[in-house]
Amino acid sequence: LILGLRYMSDVDVALDTRTGGVRVGVRRLTFTGRLCIVLRPVLQQFPVLGGVNIFFPVLPHIALEFTGLAALGHFPGVEQMIKNTVDDWLKNSLVLPNSKSIFLSQEGATDPIEC
DSSP, X not given: OEEEEEEEEOOOEEEXXXXXXXXXXXXXXXXXXXXXXXXXXXXXXXXXXXXXXXEBSSOOEEEEEEEEGGGGGGSTTHHHHHHHHHHHHHHHHTBTTOOEEEEOOSTTOOOTTTO
């Protein structure tokens, strides 16, 4: 399965840093990309699928709008540093050649790349 994802949300997440009322947060999150889901192997008995493997073939686009002290992220250099950190985390976890495998059956357990 190949899913085109476009997620736009007013998440409004705020964290209190417990340092004199300073708050940081994210007001808006936008996520656009293509997610691949591989369902295999097919089994002859329940649970029917031996595993699920998920990955992005290319890095998805993520945009964050900050609030509070985190709004400092809009200063030159800081916003790019935050974006690079999020992108690096995603690249190292779910963008090919990396993927996430979930095994649904011991019988169907295979190499994650084959899953």
